[in-house]
Amino acid sequence: MEQKKLKSIIEAVLFxxxxxxxxxxxxEVAEVSVEEVNKAAAELEKKYEKEESGVMLIHLEDSLQLCTKTELYDYLVKVANAPRTYHLSDSVLETLSIVAYKQxxxxxxxxxxxxxSSSHAVDKLLEYNLIQELGRLDAPGRPILFGTTEExxxxxxxxxxxxLPRLNPEKVEDFREQAEFEALSESVDENKDEGSSENPIPVGI
Incomplete structure (x- = not known):
């Protein structure tokens, strides 16, 4: 498939x-390879930058999205509802940082x-769609595991x-040791209540 047509397909789908x-x-939609899509996407990014377009193409892990440029916000709110704003208190930001680095x-x-207690902070982050449930830990009580989202x-x-900014290696090791201790503590607490002998799986960074 010609690159010009592929770029048009990508633009049309994302728009x-x-x-x-x-x-x-x-x-799959364009019936081409992932490599071809990545190449076309890179060319689209350059095109929008060169033309000083009002939109930009962004990568989110293994996905692509068309977005308006943030510097045009003041003009957009004149014709549309203001984008969602996030009121992140220190406690919510601290909780989000822990999830981001330890998920x-x-x-x-x-x-x-x-x-x-972090129930309010976790609930607020879920409400904002900044974190999501990833499943459950294979440990007594099967607690919910949280991780960050595309948002x-x-x-x-x-x-x-x-x-994300890299943590100091010593800090990473401290986090890992603490996670293992916390997982073990969960098991001990659950065993006291339920008499279970299962051991949890430590969760590191």
Whole structure:
């Protein structure tokens, strides 16, 4: 398929859906390879930058999305509802940071690190769609595991979790040891209540 046509297909799909679309799905729609989609997407990015277009193409992990440029916000709100704003308190930001760097992580593990109840912060982050449920930990009580979302990447302007600032190696090791201790504590607490002998799976960064 010609690159010009492929770029038109990508633009049409992204514009119509208005949300992030997996690159693999775009490849299926256009009946081309993932590599061809990535190449066409890179050319589209350059095109929008060169033409000083009002839209831009962004990568979100393994997906693509067309978005308006943030510098045009003041003009957009004159004709449309203002984009959703996030009121992130220090406690909510702290909770989000823990989830981002330790995911998948349970609510109890978050509270062990913060030293206080984090139910409100977790619920607020779920409401904002900045975190999501990833499943359950294979441990007594099967607590819910939380991780970040595509919306998190969008809001903080990164394409993937790999772009987050790296932690000091010593800090990473402290986090890992703490996670193992917290998971063990969960098991001990559950065993006291239920008499279970199962051991939890430690969750690291």
């Amino acid at each position: 119509t859906l208005g949300s992030a679309v997996e690159i693999k799905k775009l490849a 998948p992580v349970t609510r109890l593990q978050i509270e062990h690190i913060r030293g206080v 998190f990447l969008r809001v903080f302007g990164v394409q993937s979790l790999e772009e």
